[in-house]
Each structure stands twice: as structure tokens, then as C-alpha cells.
Amino acid sequence: MRVLICNCHGLIKLPALDLGAEVEVEYFDNLCKIKPPIETDEQVVIAGCSPNLLEGIFPNINAEFVNLLEHITLINHPTEKAKQLIHAAVQKSKQTKPVKTKTFDIQSKRALVIGGGVAGIEVAAQLAKNGVPVTLVEKMPFLGGTVAKLDRLYPEGTPYSHTLMPLINQLQTQDNIVRLFNTEITDVKGRVGDYRIGLRTNPRGVLECINCGKCIDVCPIEVNDAGKKRKAIYYMPTYPDMYAIDFEACTQCGECVKICPGKIDLNEKTKEQEIEAGTIIVATGLSWYDVSKVEEYGYARLEGVMKTLEFERAIASGTLRPKKVAIIYCAGSRDSKHLPYCSKICCLLGLKEAKLVKDRFPDAEVYVIAMDMRSYGTFEYLYNTLREKGVSFIKGKPSEVFRRDGRLVVRTEDLYTNELLDIEVDNVVLSSGFVADTATFDKLKIKLNGDFPILFENASLGNTELPRGIFTAGAATFPSGVAETLIDARKAAYSALNLLRQEKIKTKFPQAVVDEDQCSICRMCIGTCPYGAIAVVEEKIKINEELCMGCGICAITCPSYASQLEGWNNAGLYEQIRALTKKGDVLAILCKWSAYNATERAAYDKLNYPENVKIIRVPCSGAVDPSHVMLALHMGAQGVLIGGCYPNACHYARGNFRARAREQILKLNLDALGMKKDAVRLDWIGKDEAQKFVEIVKEMNK
Secondary structure, eight states: OEEEEEOTTTTSOOOOOOOOTTOEEEEESOTTTOOOOOOTTOEEEEEESOHHHHHHHSTTSEEEEEEHIIIIITTTOOHHHHHHHHHHHHHHHHTOOOOOOEEEEOOOOOEEEEOOSHHHHHHHHHHHHTTOOEEEEOSSSSSOTTGGGOSEETTTTEETHHHHHHHHHHHHTOTTEEEESSEEEEEEEEETTEEEEEEEEOOOSEEEOOOOOHHHHHOOOEEEETTEEEESEEOOSSSSSSOEEOTTTOOOOOHHHHHOSSEEOTTOOOEEEEEEESEEEEOOOOOBOOGGGSGGGOTTTSTTEEEHHHHHHHHHHTSOOOSEEEEEEEESSSOTTSOOSOOSSHHHHHHHHHHHHHHHOTTOEEEEEESOOOOOTTHHHHHHHHHHTTOEEEESOOOEEEEETTEEEEEEEETTTTEEEEEEESEEEEEEOBOOOHHHHHHTTOOOSSSSOOOTTTTTOOSSSSOOOEEEOGGGTSOOOHHHHHHHHHHHHHHHHHHHTOSEEEEOOOOEEEOTTTOOOOOHHHHHOTTOOEEEETTEEEEOTTTOOOOOHHHHHOTTSOEEETTBOHHHHHHHHHHHOOTTOEEEEEETTTHHHHHHHHHHTTOOOOTTEEEEEESOGGGOOHHHHHHHHHTTOSEEEEEEOOTTOOTTSSHHHHHHHHHHHHHHHHHHTTOOGGGEEEEEOOTTOHHHHHHHHHHHTO
8 A cells, every 4th residue: 555645845754654564655745736647546645734625636446545745734633643644544545445446438429408488498509509409498388487487688678579589589490409398307327428217298288380379369267377368278478489278277168269261279288208318407496485384474365465577567568556565584584494595686676666656656555574684796786776765675574464443554663763663555565585496306216405595516517526417407406596597507508518528437436235145135225215226126126327426324324334425334443443543532424515614614724622522524424423432432532522524504405414313312322321422513614714623622622
């Protein structure tokens, strides 16, 4: 085994090491520039600066990294501790299985774009312009998504068509785009470069159309489509240029068939097909939160309480002429009972509706009730303009909406005046948050971590480690305005394009492996895998390499240690703990995505912590087993800190919650054994929370 030690141009002072005859130690001034040859399957230890940097310099090798710069030199810890860290890394590496190089052939050069809104249209057009064949699927009969239902786009105040139609026009000029409407994905199989996607196309009903509009005149069914009335057979001025039937509302009376000079088939069948694609782009857009769950605001219970989209469409169609309007911000957002996050664009939509009212009805009274106003960019100008136009901005959170003497009443505090107000209005507009399209991600076999944001790490969509070949675009990633959506769509398009231009992808990504001879088929690993990557096949536990993301949780769960993670396993971690832990130490076992990074930040912020704090980097806090903690305590550690990501921010879906469950069980066992249960601590530590990490380890040393 080789140990490569970098002194970072003399920053790291380390005497000669003797790690035994079987270990060859090599010293370098600057490993960043002098890259010694390392065999693909060779197991090495590299000691120097941050693993986050070294992993980028030495990709696709089997290495255990030791951070001497941030964990020794910059915080003035002794060289003896550095020797212990290197020795422990060597002992771990001796027990570690090498990570195999995996090769994926890009067999299909086609891209599948899910969603025909602004983002999906832009992604499809950009890919097609660069010669990529595209299949664009949209679940509705028309392109345009949410934007096609809006009246105007703010802050400019331009009609939606000024933005949407140029996008659709550029789409129509591309011959290599297959457009499928009323279509949803049903199943996804395969891997990056070779996906097989099942599609179901529901009937449109209208097969041939000259846009005469006679069918609307005879249709007896009226539908409220998000605040605007239409018939069961209807038309939208986007694309395609033909009518469609809403079969959920249609009674199949046949009147439209009788009068149509084209062709209408009320008995059209659902069609199913399977296509191949090398990459998938999810551009499913916005989904409003169900504000009827915010019962105190009376949506769907009190007439006149509306969502922003319903209100806008009703105003634009002329069916609503309010004299007094209250717009309630954060209806269900930033609320632990509903959506814990801010959806970013809700404030802007609220300002838009206020502007719409004042433009149409200058004498109308408009009240905007918000805890905070987040009007970034040019929307700040719109906010100031509305104040000048007489819109009343009240700082507070309404407690309820109710009826009194036939009028809607909003009861709210006003933190500016310290008063409790009852505001009588004609309409209440709820500016609610947005939720992720979980149905689509479920079909893609991607487990989300809560709702938004759909981070590449959280959703395991990253294309840097194990390339899934699945990307998100626009508001499918996080709620965004049209301008931001278009920028994000282009980014997703070119990420997909870069992938499809390759013939093969090689990656060295750790995945779980199962020793079939040792496995008892207890199935415990199946329930703990966050990605559904483990199943019983022909009476044997099998790992689906297409789904495994290398969190290592199954390896910790397995009672017979048959399941192991390449590059990291129980046996190796046991040896590392044995070699590193001394009496009186505090052992910090930290998630490499969050808590570990806080320790590096501490070094640069000059936040020193006790020398007896020894740090071990693990792929996920959920991969820490109670036996690891018990071993550290047995070796004399006075405390063990397990540091993980915050809830809803875990790189591996819910690994941190599994760590929490194990910690609670462990404390019960320690208490039963008469040991100090406070010796074990699990904390959520963000990558920038250096101060928090230092305070915790100092407290554990008291």
C-alpha cells in the first residue's frame, strides 16, 4: 500500500513516518501539480489538504483521504495527532474493498422532455437546434403550461402571448421533435444512455378541426377552469391549433359530433407505447399547494376566497369587478403545519394581482397582508409603484377569514400599528406556495426529500458521480419566474447535450455489493434503502446498480455484514476507530456533505477546538451503526458526536432520520447499561456552521 503525503508548499510540517514494511510512504511538495501515477484499482492513502479538493484532483481512484491542513496545521494541533490520523486511514484502507470502474454506453441519442410549459418548450427547442432528436410529452391537450393561463406577465405587464408564442414558433421550426399531447409517462426502465419509457396517450376527441367554433356553441357543459369558464370542448390559443375535449366533464351527448365539419370521435381509445431515450429532462412546472388545507382562510368553503390564478383569470375575463380586495401572503407557506419553505415567487404573484386590480379598477381598495415582502430585482420598483397607487401594505399574519353580515372579513394583526384589524372585503386572494411534482419523480424511481427545493444532491440527479442522465428544468426544480425558468431550461438542455455527445461514460462511484454466501436473505436492507435499489431476485438479494446511490445505509443495517459499500465498509471503519481513538478523546463521525465541511470552515475562521477531537468522514450519518459508537466508547472515548445534514437536506433522502432513530435506541441501551447517555450526541450541522461544531465539541469536553 502507498501513502502519499503532501506538505502544501511547506505549510504542513510532518516528520518521517514508519507505517510498517508493507506500506510505502512518499512525500510531495505540491500534489495539486505533481500528480504521481496511481493504478486504477490500487488502494492508496493521500494526506494533505481537504478531501473535497483532492477528490477533484484525483478522480476515479481508490483513496482514503486525510486532512492534515485543516485538521492539524491551521488549528495548531500536534504532529502526533497527524500520525494517528494517517495510521488510522491505513488500517481502514487495508479492510476496504476497491471501487470498481463502471462503464455506461450511450445507446440512445434521443432526449425525452416531460412537460410542455415554458421550460419544456425551451429545452426541447435548444436540444433540437443542436441536432438531438427529442420527444416532448405534455399531459394537457395544449402547450404552454401555467403561463398559457395567465393574463399578463409582470413586472413588464406584457400579455403572456408575447413570451409564449415566440417559444412555440421556434419549436415548430424543428423537424426532429415528436410532440405528444394528453400524454403521461407510466413506467421507466433502464439507466443513463438506455432508458425505456412507457407512455400513455389519452384521447383528444377532436381528430380533424378547422377552428370554426361551432362545437362550443352547442356544448351544454360549462366548466370552471381555474377561475375562467369554458365548455367541455374548448380551445386555447397556443399549440396545437385545434380544439380538444375534456372527457372528465364531457357527458358524450354527441351534439358536437353532429355539427362539426371536421372529425370528432367520442370513442377514441387510449394509446400506449414505449420509447427509448438516453436522457430525461423533467420540466413539469408549477403545482399550487392545496390551500383548502389552511382551513382558517376558508378556501372552497367561503365564496369569494380565491387562489391567485383563479382571481387573475376571473378579472381578465370580466366576470369579477371587486371594490375591496385583501391579498394574503404565505397562505400555507413558511408554516410547519403545511409548507416549511418559502416558494420565492408568491410575493411577486401577490404584487401582480394588486397591480391588475389597480390597473382595471383604480378606485378599488387593495390590502396586501404579509409577514415579509420579498420583491427582488425589478419587482422592488413594482412594490414602490403600488404603494404610490394607494395599495395598503399591512405587516401581519391573518388569523382567520369569515363572513359577517354577508361580507368577507379578514382578521389580522398589524405589527406596524400594534392593532387587531377586521377588514371587510369583496374578495380574498390567497397567495400560496407550490409543491413538487412527486408523481413524475415516483415514476422515475427517484425518492424526493420533502417537497422543494428539488436539489440535484437531494434528488440524486447529479451528473458528476453516478450519472443518472435525469435533469430538472425550470419550476420543476424550484418555483421561478419566466426569465429564471428560461435560463434554467437552457442550462438543463446543455447538460443533457453534453451527456448525449459522448459514446460512453466511465465513472468510479461506490455502490453496495452483497456477499451471497454470507447473506441470510433477512430482507432488512430492502426496507432501509432510500432508493428502492434492493430486491429479492430468484431467492437472492440483488442490488440494482442503476438505482443505488452509495449511501451505505444497507451495509450498516445488515446483521450478517453481507452487504458492504465499495470503498467503505464496517470492517474498515472498525479498524479506523480502533487505531484513532484514545482515552479521553471526543470522536466526531461526520457526514461528508455537511458537518465535515463545517470543520474545514472552522480552520479558516480560526476557530480552534480541543486537540482530543478526532474526526472521521463518512458518506452519510445514516451509515453510522450503534456498534461503531460502542466501540469508540469501549476504546476510551469520553464522547461520540454524529454530525448529519439538516432535515429535508439529506444527500441520501432520509439517512439523517435513520441516524436519529439509531441514536435514540443507543441512548436507551447506554442508560440500561449504567453508562452516560449524554456521551453520545447527534446534531444537524450545516456546512457553514463552523461555530456550532466548535461549540458542540467544546461542550462535550466539559
